[in-house]
Amino acid sequence: MPYNKKQMYVYIQNVIKKINEVMYIKVAELNAVAWVTREPVPFEERCTGEKKQINMGETWGQLWDCGWFHFTGKVPKSQAGKKVVLLIDVNGEGCVFDRKGCPIRGLTNISSYFDYTLGKPGKQVVQFLEHAEGEEKIDIWVETGCNDLFGRYSKKGTLEEACIAVCNKQMRALYYDFEVLYNLMLQLPDSESRHMSILYKLDEAAKIMKNYTEEEAAIARKILMSELNKKGGDPSLTISAIGHAHMDLAWQWPIRETIRKGARTFSTVLEMMERYPDYIFGASQPQLYIWMKEHYPSLYRKIKEKIKEGRWEVQGAMWVEPDTNISGGEALVRQVLYGKRFFREEFNKDMKSLWLPDVFGYTASLPQILKKSGVDYFMTIKLSWSEINQFPHHTFNWQGIDGTKILCHMPPEGTYNSSASPQAIKKTESQFLDKGVSDRCLMLFGIGDGGGGPGAEHLERLKRVKNLNGLSPVVQESSLDFFKKIDNDSNKYKTWNGELYLEKHQGTFTTQAKNKKYNRKMEIMLRELEFSSMLAQLNADKIYPQEDIEEIWKEVLLYQFHDILPGSSIKRVYDESLDRYKILMDKTEELLKQSFAAIVDKINITGMNNPYVVFNSLSWERKEWVKVNDDWQYLSVPSMGYLVTDEKKVEIPNENLVIKEDHLENEMIKLRFNADGTIKSIYDKEYKREVIQEEMVANKLAIYDDQGDAWDFDINYDERLCDSFLLVSKENYVDGPQAVMKQVYKYGESELIQKVILTKDSRRIDFSTEVMWEERNKMLRTSFPVDIYATEAICDIQFGTIKRPLYRNTSWELAKFEICAHKWVDISQRDYGVALINDCKYGYKVLENTIDLNLLRSTEYPGIDADRGRHEFTYSLYPHNGDHVVGEVAKKAYELNIPMNYIKGNINEALLPKAKSFIEVLSDNVIIESVKKAEVDNDLIIRLYENNNSSVDTQIIFNFDVKSVKMVDMMEENSREISIEKGVINLRFQPFEIHTLKVSI
Structure with missing residues (x-):
């Protein structure tokens, strides 16, 4: 007679479901009173909101409402001697507080939106009494948010559950025995003896369960132990597992909610650590720790103790987990500088790894920044999201534009929310692309974004799978221990050269344009403030405003978080960040004026009327x-x-400035316009050549349908017909040294006013643009088809440049249909080239001989009305002799951006x-990016880099008294003396090399 395996599977599944139902037996309801407010209030003010008696099934709030729930009750006398828990689900997020106002346990509604292939997200069990005596009073306070994990309004904010329950401990343990073995069995072919052995033991244990008593559960567990005790052999792969709670500092919720999410998550971690001695957890982002320190000091003290014990790993080296495509080079340095300093000062930890699991691509400048900041390792997940090509490695060496290498690892499971189940382990085994070369990989388990990190289910599974036959062994350890182990074989790993481009989320280069503009302007203003403040300290004895500057920088770094700066958060995040940007800009402007004024007071100004x-x-x-x-x-x-x-x-001699109805002209360039406002000719008078490709038009303000969200738009968007702005009026005039063509356009409810400007003796053509943009699901772009033949574009990135393909010969080239660049993109032949420069844009398409700039995207999710409203920006076309180096494109871009x-x-x-001149650099290839005060003394810090991919020897001249000059790393440490003679030093640069100098004055 054949075995009926199919029926056995169904029978076992039903038993597992029934065991789950009787793990907790409800014995009484809790009384619930809530005080509801629109915004959070602290524990001490918990009774200041609208008071409501809430019964189960009743709505207690609207989306983003906050509440303080007071749950009271009494343990029934009949439950004496039993383990008693509380089951609470407010259809939102919650956090249990002790009587002193310290968070002790996070809660999450079962109905939270989540990827259920990774398990259920809810946390509703509050540990209460291990051995009840009966009639104990229950009196607890729970702070709540009427939103699920991802900012959704779940089940109308009803009180789903508030009960006293008995935990059947043997039944609970049996559930995880069944779950782990059944899940393992499903990962194994039914032709394997291990599969069949597990199946029959599960079936045998399931048949014991008739009345679902604790006694039956104990017998069934003994049956299953024969399978759970089967150990693995000598491993070919060991999986290092660490608890994780990926925490977006804003996304589908405002920043204020992240602070509470942090408390919910971290208090849950601490509670779990008391119950599971093997549990190792890690968390990144000093900004998050600062919030805990400020808002929950007693919780923060507990966290510090666990860090000291080695149970809690502080991770990452940056202030937040930032976007690295759009953030400026100096901003990335400050992320590391402030991040590492915080961890060192707070926890005495020198951070050696960068932790960026969820960032939308990684600039090729990053390896050098990390290495020169004392960071040796890099962990991410996100490249597993690429949609066209599979990234070929999980463990590899990443080489940046300057040749610096850093050891990288991507957990093969491709998630930072691993279930830690046999299925997760098998997926890790099968997907690890470097197995055989490396015998270790990483697994990040838990639930993020306020989900409390790992739950009991994760840790119960790990107890059972750590050395279970049929699976690779799993060890709970810190990520740093993991990296140190794989570092021993780093010479075996393959090298990936260049940027880590994510083949997804290219819309984030453009979405929420105002936020991106403020970011660029704030980076520049801080650069100016630091430079002027150093001059004021050097020449006028004015105290350098270090605390103010650091405070401003840290808030700017916060808004560079990878779901804020890329544009992928809800509208409220941008309403609030734009308001804060304005305040930061005003404060920076005032400090800047004070520094300049102090310097001016020390300048000899005589013989002038109005200097x-x-x-x-x-x-x-x-x-x-x-x-x-x-x-x-x-x-x-x-x-x-x-x-x-x-x-x-x-008196400006303007005989060479020509304005006519359809053209502008200066000494070098002649522009001719079409009737619709586009440009039909850009003629270079000096080099006697046409810039625009024959029969093509430039600066067509094209409007494309864009049904994408904040992250993505269709790769084939440009294969469909586009609309364009309609020219309704134009005028031309001379303003001093400028010939101006002012054109006014309309489209739908939107208006665009653009001044096309040619300046005397300049090759740069400026397009100064104002837009009142009222479109939805549209994308605005401009393009310049230039008469240049090349196969690659040169793109400006942080501390250097990178080449991007102009053709789509391979799937790897096709995937880069939209690219990120900073101040400019250039297409050049050896003898001639054209650059497109901008003052606040990042999204480009470069295809064949066309440079196309993405100006605005009006998406509706997750932030409604994205980019609607008023915008001002400038982009410039810059034809030049030779390539981008000969044409000094980088200098022209700096000059546009830094007036x-x-x-x-x-x-x-x-x-x-x-x-x-206070500082002179005797090389056109070397650029000083920042000048600032040192972090720990009054020395001067100067950061310079080689920008043209050349080896360079140069001199730096200091036109002020200098005692000594030292080469330091980006942490401003590990100094090496540099010889200085009469204020002059000699420096050697390798291509794209960054040097940091510490100058004693």
Whole structure:
């Protein structure tokens, strides 16, 4: 007679379901009273909201409402001697507090939106009494949010459950015995003896369960022990598992809710650690720890104790887990600088790994930044999300644009929410692309975003699978221990060169344009503030505002979080961050004025009627037209210095500025316009060549249907017909040294006003643009089909450049249909090229000979009305001789982005001369990115980099008294003396190398 295996499977599943139902037996209801508010209130003010008596099944709030629930009751006398728990589900998130106001346990509604292939997300069990005596009073407070894990309004915010229950301990243990073995069995072919052995033991144990008593459960467990006690042999792969709770600092919820999510999660972790001695948990992001320290000091003290014990691993080296595509180079350095300093000062931990599981691609500048900050390892998950090509490794060496390598690992399961089940382990085994080369990989288990991290289910599974026959062994350990072990074989691993491009989420280069603009402007303003503050300290003895600058920087770094800066959060996040950006910008502007004023007071300004001081923070002399107090002047301002000029009317010879109905012209460039406002010709008079490809038009303001969300849009969007803005009026005029064509466009309810500007003696064509954008599900782009033949575009990234393909010969090239670049993209032949520069945009398409810039995207999810409203931005076309190096494209882009500052001077006879360069760099290839005060003393920090992929010897000249110069790392440590003679040092740069100097003054 054949075995009826199919029926056995069904029978076992039904038994498992029944065991789950009787693990907890409800014995009484809790009384629930809630005080509801729109925004969170602290424990001490928990009774200040609207008071409501809430019965089960009743709604207690609307989306984002906050509540303090007071649950009371009494353990029935009949339950004496039993383990008693509380079952609470408010259809939102919650956190149990002790009587002193310390979070002790997070709760999550069972109905939370989640990927159920990873398990159920809910946490509703509150441990109460291990051995009840009966009639104990229950009196607990739970802070709640009327939102599920991902900001959804679940089941109308009803009180789903508030009960006293008895935990049947043997039944609970039996459930996990069954679950682990059944899940393991399903991962094995039924032709294997191990599969059949488990099946028959499960069937035998299931037949014991008739009345589902604790006695039956104990007998069934003994039957299953014969399978659970079967150990694995000598492993070919060992899996290192660490508890994880991926925490988005904002996403489908506002930042304020993340603070409470942190408390819910971290209190749950601490409670689980008391029950599971093998449990090792890790968490990143100093910003999150700071919030715990400020809002929940007693909880924070408990966290510090677990870190000291080695049970809790602090992870990552950055202030937050930031976007690395759009964040500027100096911002990425500050992420590490402030992040590592925090962990060192708070916990005495020197962070050696970067922890970025969920970021949308990784700049090729990152390996050098990490290595020069003392970071040796990098962990991510996200490349497993690529949609066209599979990334070929999980353990590999990543080489950046300068040749620096860093050891990387991606957990093969492809998730940071692993269930830690046999299925998860088998998936890890099968998907690990470097097995055989490496005998270890990483698993991150738990539930994130306020889900409390690992639950009892994860830890119960790990107790059973750590050395179970049929599976690779699993050891709970820190990620740093894991990296140290695989580092021993780092020479065996393959090397990936260049950026880690995510073949998904390309829409994040553009979505929420205002936020991206503020980020660019704040990075630049902080650069200017630090430079001016150092000059003020150096020349005017003004105290450097270090605390203010650090405070501003840290908030800017917060908004670079990988679901804020990329544009993938809800509308409220951007409403709040834009308000804060305005405040930060005003504060920075005021500090900047104070620094400039202090310097100006020390400048000898005599013999002038109405003097102004013009400042140049860039590391080369700038010769350009500047509008000083509404009057144009052509000025030559020294590098990293200033020039005093008198306010005066300047006669501008403009015989070479030509304006006609359909064209503009200066000494170098002639523009001809079509009737619809597009450009049909850009003629380079100096080099006698047409810039625009024949029979093509430039600067077509194209509008595409965009049914995507904040993250993504259709790869084939440009294969469909597009609309465009309609030109409704135009005028041209001369403004000092500028020939201007002003054009007004309409589309639907939107209006666009653009000034196309040619400036005297300049090759740069500026498109100064104002848009009142009222579209939904549309994308606005401009494009320039240039008469250049090349196979690659050169793209500006942090601390250097990277090449991107212009053709789609392979699937890897096809995947890069939209790319991220910073201030410019250039297409060049050896003899001639064209760059497209911008002041706040990041999304480009480069295809064949066309540079296409993504200007606005009006998506509706998760943030409604994205990009609707008023925008101002400038992009510039820059034709030039030679390639991007000969054409000095990088300098022109810096100059567009960093206009010179000026301030009214005071007529005096102070010491400083009327023109001065404080620092000179005698190489066009080397750029000073930042000048700031050192973190721990009053020395000067200067960060420079080679920008043109060349080996360079150069001199740096300091035109002020210098005691010594040292080369340091990006943590401003590990110094090496540099010889200085008469204020001059010699420096050697390798291609794209970054140097950090510490100058004693």
